[in-house]
Amino acid sequence: MxxxxxxxxxxxxxxxxxxxxxxxxxxxxxxxxxxxxxxxxxxxxxxxxxxxxxxxxxxxxxxxxxxxxxxxxxxxxxxxxxxxxxxxxxxxxxxxxxxxxxxxxxxxxxxxxxxxxxxxxxxxxxxxxxxxxxxxxxxxxxxxxxxxxxxxxxxxxxxxxxxxxxxxxxxxxxxxxxxxxxxxxxxxxxxxxxxxxxxxxxxxxxxxxxxxxxxxxxxxxxxxxxxxxxxxxxxxxxxxxxxxxxxxxxxxxxxxxxxxxxxxxxxxxxxxGATLPYMISGSTNSPQSEAMQLIKSKRYDMTDIVSYLFKKKEKKINIIKKLNFKKKEVLIIGGGITVKKKINYLQEFLKEKKNLFVIFSSSRNTELFKNLSARSVTCITGNEILKINKNYLNKNKFIINNLIDDKTLLPKKNQNFFKLKKNLLSKKINNSPLAISLAAAKEINAKKIFLIGFDGFNKTDKINNYSLFNENQKIINFYDKRMNMVFLSETSYDVKNRTSIFKYLK
The missing domain is CATH 3.20.20.70 (Aldolase class I)
Structure with missing residues (x-):
């Protein structure tokens, strides 16, 4: 042997x-x-x-x-x-x-x-x-x-x-x-x-x-x-x-x-190693790559992952609101540090572009925009809802994926929630905040999508960050061919159109 x-x-x-x-x-x-x-x-x-x-x-x-x-x-x-x-x-x-x-x-x-x-x-x-x-x-x-x-x-x-x-x-x-x-x-x-x-x-x-x-x-x-x-x-x-x-x-x-x-x-x-999600994937004949992806995504806690691996069912949530309007320009705001660094310029940018529709890819930087007058939604996936305070939850609008499973936590009252009609990406990555954001932008027929706060990760970072980098890069590659995406700040992602927010200011 x-x-x-x-x-x-x-x-x-x-x-x-x-x-x-x-x-x-x-x-x-x-x-x-x-x-x-x-x-x-x-x-x-x-x-x-x-x-x-x-x-x-x-x-x-x-x-x-x-x-x-x-x-x-x-x-x-x-x-x-x-x-x-x-x-x-x-x-x-x-x-x-x-x-x-x-x-x-x-x-x-x-x-x-x-x-x-x-x-x-x-x-x-x-x-x-x-x-x-x-x-x-x-x-x-x-x-x-x-x-x-x-x-x-x-x-x-x-x-x-x-x-x-x-x-x-x-x-x-x-x-x-x-x-x-x-x-x-x-x-x-x-x-x-x-x-x-x-x-x-x-x-x-x-x-x-x-x-x-x-x-x-x-x-x-x-x-x-x-x-x-x-x-x-x-x-x-x-x-x-x-x-x-x-x-x-x-x-x-x-x-x-x-x-x-x-x-x-x-x-x-x-x-x-043999943590509980992998044990369950083994005992239920499930791909361990699925458990691995859920763990690496940082969007779910252990209870959510275990529950999903056992059930793998779509939740029957009665959210019927769709994004039934059109906007020519969209600003998608990610969770990167560049948002905070350029917040003053972003505020000026939003004043210049009064008809801009804003999509918060995550709740991470929403506190910087307390007086936002532009119409907006915040993406919800995984356990993101737990990171949002009650006041923000009651006053703002939210968008979720078209398919909702046991991994996604939602409040009992969801009158201010919208649901995607369609998400073109593979199910393996279409529940990511960036995927939902870009699907929403496409749904409202946006002709130009500005993005900021998608700084990326070093490719040699630990696996969770490397995995998220790879996931986001796949999403960017997919939509770069289909929409006019403009990145307003530095990013380590490979993108077609990278420019500076200063170009758009007087």
């Missing part, structure tokens, strides 16, 4: 695939002296991707060569390919050709529903000389759908390893063994790997079961760093193997401790 450590690849979900050179160097120095056979260092992503991703998502040839030199020949290097990044096999082939000298294993994250589409990608990669693995996601589905296993095994001449990925962290003891037995009944020679998630704190138990059923590879990450609830901890697996197989000497633990401490520092900020 071989160990594959994928800390940098899976941990990238919490850092945007950016890691400090010191951390990576210490990690690689440690990995090459441990019984770790393969290190997966990230993605070989498509550079046409528009959103920001760090250097361990877009691994360059030079970076891969440096890693190879650092880690030596004993430890193999793996990269992951996300098939959603690639339109044609030829496009992927051109990307992979450059890294044949420094990459040993190429793994493909594969949705079982898309098995019919992967053959050419696997074939080309294998012809280039790489060892090829299929990471079969949502492997819990195979417990009920026997065709998935037979369909993936039909393709086995195009890959070398079949990885079973417990995507939702929903497998329990007994499940892993049953799936492996089904595979071995069809092809006893097929190499099998197992990638666990720790939603139910069963990553170690399930991995031991996989080992007992003679899998060839087991995945792990230091401190369990990985998407959502995280993975099997490398240090835990090595401790277990040390007791059972004497694979690690006790003197190694000091070096492990030094690297673990560094990753624990990140964990203390980013909070991965």
């Amino acid at each position: 071989k160990i594959l450590d994928c800390t940098l690849r899976d941990g990238g979900y919490y850092t945007g695939w950016d890691f400090s050179d010191d951390l990576v160097n210490n990690y690689l120095d440690l990995a090459k002296h441990l019984p770790i056979n393969i290190v997966e260092v990230g993605y070989r992503g498509n550079r046409k991707k528009k959103s920001y991703f760090g250097e361990y998502y877009f691994l360059t040839k030079t970076k891969l060569q440096n890693i190879k030199k650092k880690i030596g020949n004993r430890t193999k290097i793996s990269i992951m390919i996300d098939l959603k990044d690639w339109k044609t096999p030829k496009e992927l082939e051109l990307n992979l050709k450059d890294c044949r000298s420094c990459v040993d294993l190429v793994r493909f994250a594969v949705n079982p529903r898309n098995l019919s589409k992967i053959k050419k990608y696997l074939e080309i990669t294998k012809k280039l000389g790489f060892t090829v693995a299929v990471n079969l996601m949502y492997v819990h589905l195979t417990l009920k759908d026997k065709k998935i296993i037979s369909n993936v095994i039909k393709l086995n001449k195009y890959y070398d390893i079949l990885y079973l990925v417990d995507s939702y962290g929903t497998l329990i003891p007994g499940d892993v063994g049953n799936i492996i037995k089904k595979i071995k009944l069809i092809d006893k020679n097929l190499k099998i790997g197992f990638h666990s998630h720790n939603n139910l704190e069963l990553a170690l138990s399930n991995s031991i079961e996989a080992i007992d059923h003679k899998v060839d590879f087991v995945d792990c990450t230091f401190t369990g760093m990985g998407r959502g609830a995280g993975n099997l901890k490398t240090e835990l697996l090595l401790s277990y193997l040390g007791i059972r197989l004497n694979k690690i000497k006790i003197k190694n633990f000091k070096n492990i401790g030094n690297v673990v401490d560094k990753f624990e520092e990140i964990r203390n900020e980013e909070k991965w």
